[in-house]
Amino acid sequence: MAALVRVSGPPNSNFLVGYPGISATLPRIEGRVEIRPAVGVSAPVAISLVTVCLQRRESINPAAESMIRSQLTSARRDITDIVGKEMLLFRCPPGRESESVLGMDLPFVIFIPYGRGGEEIARRVPPASLQLDKRTAETFYELLVTVQQGHSDQRKYPFPVPIQRYDTLSTFGMYNRPESAERVTDHLVTLGISLPRWSYGPLDPVSVYIKLSPNPDWLGKAKKVTITSITVGIDEELIYNHEGDEAKRTTKNLAKHTQPVGVKMPEAGYFTNLGLVFPARELRDSEGVLPRSRPGFPMYSTSGFTTTGTLYKLEYYLTVKAKLSSARDILLRQPIVVCPFDHAGCKEEMAAIEHAAKDAAHLSPDNPMLPAATILRANDPAGLKALGVCNVGGVRKVLIE
Known part of the structure; x- marks a missing residue:
């Protein structure tokens, strides 16, 4: 049974929390991976493994500026790398191929590197999302959710995330x-x-x-x-x-x-x-x-x-x-x-950056205090009730409280 996968951010805000490039705000991506059955409401889905990571794709094509050369050569070069760390959100117990679930909500937080750690590339602040004219150069970020269903079926679900940098504000x-x-x-x-x-x-x-x-x-x-x-x-x-x-x-x-x-x-x-x-x-x-x-x-x-x-x-x-x-x-x-951003826009951001830094002061990157994951297994007694369904004489009907 195929799974329906989506990522939702915190209520009334974006995935991206904090200001990339400004370490005091602990820039991070917060959200939760939601997994539901792709067809129907109460058909269980077999899930073995769920991971999430922030991926950066960068590409250049110096030949794109010249129309003739770009038709003759495909000089586009690209790289893909993971920003921060990949997070393991769910793994079924050892000895079992998969877990039969009706629904999953798996919260996560991915901290974006915020220190230029010298030679250590993994600690560099990632560059901002950008696409130049004719796509001569571009940088693109996406949240990549990997869902393993049984032995063979592994699927990847990308969700674009625009990232801006705030360490060049003209008000500094x-x-x-x-x-x-x-x-x-x-x-x-x-x-x-x-x-x-x-x-x-x-x-x-x-x-x-x-x-x-x-x-x-x-x-x-x-x-x-x-x-x-x-x-x-x-x-x-x-x-x-x-x-x-x-x-x-x-x-x-x-x-x-x-x-x-x-x-x-x-x-x-x-x-x-x-x-x-x-x-x-x-x-x-x-x-x-x-x-x-x-x-x-x-x-x-x-x-x-x-x-x-x-x-x-x-x-x-x-x-x-x-x-x-x-x-x-x-x-x-x-x-x-x-x-x-123009000078007026930079001034407006300053107060929000200060506010984000105060919020981040209470947060520890080693222990971000995530809410607990919600997993409805197929054999949970209250599993159907949580989906708003109940068994009446062996027939599943919409539950009316």
Whole structure:
């Protein structure tokens, strides 16, 4: 007899509890595996073993960006691994092939790793769910329930679970400290930049303080240099196989703003403030309708964000280019962090994160105090009653209390 298997989360909430990437919230997946007969109500099902695990599937296809190459080669590479540990929820007693059951509710909690344990990959925080355009790279999570029915019949039931990461929120103090960098060309001119903060989300303003200063030892030559224009841009760099031998990089410019200057280099240097708005993706279609999100992938209003998987890595750079005459141009690339939420959204999450951390303080990962499993065996005296059925003269009828 086939089994009907489903997974339900805690009442009025998602499977995912806590905030992945923030260890104080003990991020975890809570729920219960429910097993019922696939046909009828009271026909017993033979169950030998039930396990559950959180599985991550990651795949890349560098050739997908080129239409011709993608038709000629199937260069898609993928990996599958288990996040955390697989949990054994039920095993029938030794010496028996299976247990005959009318229904099962098996609670579980899977803790998502939250510490970057150095070389220990099993402790790394798993990357967020993401699907890039043309599926050039994607990360996908699913709860995988394995049900063994007797010797031969083992079936796997996947349930997609979208996972987001919260350790890049632009409201965290570490991203709100000024970052500065310098670059020199021809020993004549120094380009210096300062960023007031370095984590950005969709439609966040990006502001850069720029300083071009002449070399005091070569002042005569430096003053002949003309500052033609200054360009500020944001680049997205996707690195395929970043841990392997054949790493491949593709760079895409997301936004650019050029300011014409046309000034000879002043003795005191040239100072300016330039800015642009971090680009956001329009989620609604031409009629203003929000499309249904695909199971397993959250709706992000950015095309990508800072993330590191096993097969690929997404990095972002703020680029400042000073175009000069009588000297070589200067290009400075400063790494920045891109968060999938805007600054206002990050502020809203902060209170919820604090609340989740207070809740998690009472929880022990070694003993999460799960509710007891409910198993209705076929020979339980009250088994039929629990299903709302009773025996009347050898005929099963709906029980009316």
